Amino acid sequence: MLARRALPRLQQPSSHCPSHFYRRAYSKTELGNGVNIAYDLHEPPNQGDSRENAPPIIFVHGLFGAKKNNRSISRVLARDLKRPVYALDLRNHGDSSHHPRHDYNALAEDVELFLQQHRLKDATLIGHSMGAKTVMAVALRNRVPIANLIPIDNAPVDAALSSDFPKYTQAMRRIDETTITRQSEADAILKNYEESLPIRQFLLGNLSRQDDGTHKWQIPIKILSSALDNMADFPFTDPDVTRFEGPTLVVRGTKSRYVADEMLPVVGRFFPKFELVDVEAGHWVVSEKPEEFRKAVVEWLQDKE
Incomplete structure (x- = not known):
C-alpha cells in the first residue's frame, strides 16, 4: 500500500476544455x-x-x-x-x-x-x-x-450515509409538492435544508422545466429516498x-x-x-x-x- 501523501495545491488551468475538443x-x-x-x-x-x-x-x-x-x-x-x-x-x-x-x-x-x-x-x-x-x-x-x-x-x-442525504430528499419532496415556475423558488425552499450554495446548485441541476412552465425533478425522488439504506450498504x-x-x-x-x-x-x-x-x-x-x-x-x- 502506498503511504498517504497530500498532493500540493496547483493552480487550476484557465480552461479545462479547449474549444476544439x-x-x-x-x-x-x-x-x-x-x-x-x-x-x-x-x-x-x-x-x-x-x-x-x-x-x-x-x-x-x-x-x-x-x-x-x-x-x-x-x-x-x-x-x-x-x-x-x-x-x-x-x-x-x-x-x-x-x-x-x-x-x-x-x-x-x-x-x-x-x-x-x-x-x-x-x-x-x-x-x-x-x-x-x-x-x-x-x-x-x-x-x-x-x-x-x-x-x-x-x-x-x-457505513451510514451522511445525515445530509435524507435531509436533501426531504427538501426535494417538499419542492415536488409545490408549484415551482422558477429555479430560484426551489432554491429558496432548499436553502432551509442546506446552507452551501454549491451543493444546492448541484441538487438543483436535477430540476427540469416542463411544457407547462413548471419545474419538476428529473430523478425519481421516491425511488431514491427508499434506496438510501441500500446506498449505505x-x-x-x-x-x-x-x-x-x-x-x-x-x-x-x-x-x-x-x-x-x-x-x-x-x-x-x-x-x-x-x-x-x-x-x-x-x-x-x-x-x-x-x-x-x-x-x-x-x-x-x-x-x-
Whole structure:
C-alpha cells in the first residue's frame, strides 16, 4: 500500500476544455436488462494524437449526480491520457431510465452490460461516492474484465450515509409538492435544508422545466429516498471469498469521513494492490480540487501503462 501523501495545491488551468475538443451529443444504450443508460463520450481533441485501440475510461457519478457533473474532468482526462472517456448516467439519474430497484448489484450489472454491449476491454473504472461503491462492486463481481479501478471517497464497507442525504430528499419532496415556475423558488425552499450554495446548485441541476412552465425533478425522488439504506450498504462482506487483484487507486478527501483510517485494512483485504492518495478536500473531491485530482489520476494511470 502506498503511504498517504497530500498532493500540493496547483493552480487550476484557465480552461479545462479547449474549444476544439470533440464530444458527441449524449447517447443512450438499451441494456439487456431493459435499462436505458445515457452517456457522453469524450475523445481526445486531436484524433491523430489518440493511441490506437486506447483502453477506455468509464466515469460514474455519485448519488443525485449525473454525467454532466463530470464533463470537465472527463474532457481533461481524455486530453491528457489520449483515451476515450465514457461518462455515464446511472439508472434513476440524469437522462437514464428509472427503475424501482436501486442497489449496488443492480448498478454494477448496468455497468457490466454497458461494457459488454460496447465491447469495451481493459477499461479503467472511476466512480465517486455511490459511483465508487458501484465500480468496486463491478470489480469484485468479476463478471467483466477490467484493467484497474479508481474509487473516489468511499470504502467497501457498510457505513451510514451522511445525515445530509435524507435531509436533501426531504427538501426535494417538499419542492415536488409545490408549484415551482422558477429555479430560484426551489432554491429558496432548499436553502432551509442546506446552507452551501454549491451543493444546492448541484441538487438543483436535477430540476427540469416542463411544457407547462413548471419545474419538476428529473430523478425519481421516491425511488431514491427508499434506496438510501441500500446506498449505505455494500454487497460484499468477506474478502477471503472475493477480492480484486488489479491495480486500485483510492482517492479520499482529508476532510471527509467516508474512508476513515480504520477502514483501510478492509480496503486492503478486498483490494490488495491498492494505493492511497489524500486530497485536501471534503467529500466532493473532484469539484473541490479538480487539478489535484487530475494530477493524481493522470500520474497513476501513466505509471500503469
